Amino acid sequence: MSEVRSDRPVKVIAGAETEYFDEIEGITVLELRDKLREILNITPDHKIVLVNGREVLAGEYRVAGGDEVEFKKPSGEKGV
Amino acid sequence: MSRAVLIGLGGIGSHLAEPLARTLVFTEYPRAPDRLLLIDGDRYEEKNILRQRVLRHGNKAEETAEILSGLFPKLSVEAKPRYVDVENMYLFVREDDVVFLAVDNHATRKIVAEHVATLQNILFISGGNEEYDGNTQVHLREGGRDRTPPLTWQHPEIQSPADKHPGERACGELIAEGSAPQLLAVNFMIAALMLSAFTLWLQEKPLSYGGCYLNLLSGNVRPESLKYWNARETA
Numbered sequence: 514m515s516e517v518r519s520d521r522p523v524k525v526i527a528g529a530e531t532e533y534f535d536e537i538e539g540i541t542v543l544e545l546r547d548k549l550r551e552i553l554n555i556t557p558d559h560k561i562v563l564v565n566g567r568e569v570l571a572g573e574y575r576v577a578g579g580d581e582v583e584f585k586k587p588s589g590e591k592g593v
Numbered sequence: 594m595s596r597a598v599l600i601g602l603g604g605i606g607s608h609l610a611e612p613l614a615r616t617l618v619f620t621e622y623p624r625a626p627d628r629l630l631l632i633d634g635d636r637y638e639e640k641n642i643l644r645q646r647v648l649r650h651g652n653k654a655e656e657t658a659e660i661l662s663g664l665f666p667k668l669s670v671e672a673k674p675r676y677v678d679v680e681n682m683y684l685f686v687r688e689d690d691v692v693f694l695a696v697d698n699h700a701t702r703k704i705v706a707e708h709v710a711t712l713q714n715i716l717f718i719s720g721g722n723e724e725y726d727g728n729t730q731v732h733l734r735e736g737g738r739d740r741t742p743p744l745t746w747q748h749p750e751i752q753s754p755a756d757k758h759p760g761e762r763a764c765g766e767l768i769a770e771g772s773a774p775q776l777l778a779v780n781f782m783i784a785a786l787m788l789s790a791f792t793l794w795l796q797e798k799p800l801s802y803g804g805c806y807l808n809l810l811s812g813n814v815r816p817e818s819l820k821y822w823n824a825r826e827t828a
Contacts, residue, residue, distance in 0.1 A: 528726055529808035529815045554808075561747055566821025568747070586806060587750040589721030589728050589783070590697060 521578035527553040528586035538578050543571040546584060553584070561585035597626040598686055600677055600705065601695035602633040602653035604780035605720050605787070607645040609693060612788055614661045618668050622795040626691055628669040631658050634676035634759065644777040676760045677701060682708040686715075691794075693787055694719040699754035700761075706732070706744040706751065713737045718790050719744055719804075720783040724774045727783045730804040730817075731790045741803045742822050779809055786814075 522533040525545070530553050537545060542562050546555055562571045563583040576582060597617060599606055614629055633654040637647040648656045658672035677685055686692055686708055692715065694705055702719060709717045709732060717732040730748075733740040745752040786805050793800060802816035 526815070528728070529806040529813040530811060531813075531815060558750075561749065563747065563821075566824065585747055586726075586728065588699070588702070588719070588730065588744075588748055589723050589726065590699065590750075590756070 523576055523578065524581045525549060525553065526581065526583040527555050527559060530554070535578075537576055539575050541572055542569060542574045542576065542582060545576055545582065546571060555584045558587050559584040560587075594628065595624075595626040595689040595691065596628040596630050596687070597691045597693065598630045598632065599693045599695065600632045600685070600701075601697070602631055602657045603635065603641075603695065603697065604644050604775055604777070605722070605784050606633070606693070606695035607653070607657065608777075608781045609695060609720075609784035609787055610657050610661060611664065612784075613693065613791070614665050614668055614670070616788065616792070616795070618665045620795060622797075624795050624797065628671070629661070630671050630673065630685065631661075632673045632675060632677060632685055633657075634674060644775065644780060676758065677704060678758065678760060679704055686712075688712050689714050691716045691791065692718070693791070695721075695784070695787070697721070698756045698759060699751045700756050700758040702744055702751045703754050704758070709734065710743060716791070716794055717744070718787045720787045722775070722779045722783050724776060725779060725810050726806070726808040727779055728804055728806045729783060729786045729790065731800060731802070733794070733800055741800055741819060746822075776809065779807075782807055782809070 522535045523537055525532050525534060549555060562569055563585060564574055565581050599610060617625055617629060631654040635653050637650045637653055641647050652674040654672040654674050658670045661670050682704055709715055712734060715734050720729045721727055730744050731741055732743050803819050803822060804817045805814055807814045
């Protein structure tokens with residue numbers, strides 16, 4: 514991913530991590546997840562994907578400039 | 594008179610208990626509960642000493658109550674050496690309580706979340722973690738309305754838990770789960786974030802987030818924005 518130059522970058526969130534990317538418009542959320550899997554530590558447990566707050570089908574939705582994409586991290590399960 | 598109810602006295606709960614009790618004793622906010630109820634059906638084991646204060650390997654709620662009563666003799670502290678379940682939930686969590694949930698399974702989270710949804714006024718703060726990261730969720734109900742999202746919103750792992758309630762797990766399952774690595778630092782940070790949300794509520798500050806995610810490896814803490822929740826409410 515290149516340094517953000519767009520005035521409408523895509524914001525990608527996974528857990529505590531937030532990154533901004535440009536030059537990724539038009540790819541599906543599924544493809545985005547594959548590209549960012551290691552950068553943002555996205556695991557198969559991130560089943561819910563939200564775009565601008567609404568749940569989408571990862572294989573169908575194509576990212577647009579200015580979108581906020583969140584790979585929803587499940588709640589931590591340990592703690593005892 | 595309202596109560597603070599702390600469910601789960603393990604890695605997160607044990608680090609939350611004393612500062613929570615101290616906050617209840619030494620703050621003068623009108624909203625501050627004046628009683629503390631500790632609930633846990635589990636017993637301390639030797640391995641817990643790596644992250645928690647252990648007295649005699651007894652019940653976690655009872656040992657923690659003993660410690661807190663010694664530190665804060667003027668605070669009413671009660672212990673229930675039980676796991677919460679659908680049958681006793683209504684006894685342990687009541688209207689106007691402040692509930693802190695620090696358990697290790699989504700099955701219990703669902704039980705508590707569903708009960709909370711039946712109450713008119715309650716502050717419900719849940720915390721959990723994995724080895725290097727974790728999150729809190731803050732559910733505030735006022736006048737029968739959700740001011741912040743319930744635990745199950747956008748969390749299917751809680752809405753339809755795949756794990757078992759601790760009362761249903763076999764000994765081997767409990768042992769296997771207890772061996773999963775955890776870090777005291779992460780437990781401690783989650784407890785601090787839970788106390789932070791409670792502190793804001795005590796001060797009657799508006800809650801601007803529905804919880805937080807943290808990652809020890811990156812050093813990041815991200816609040817969960819309420820912008821989409823609020824937009825949903827007004828749509």
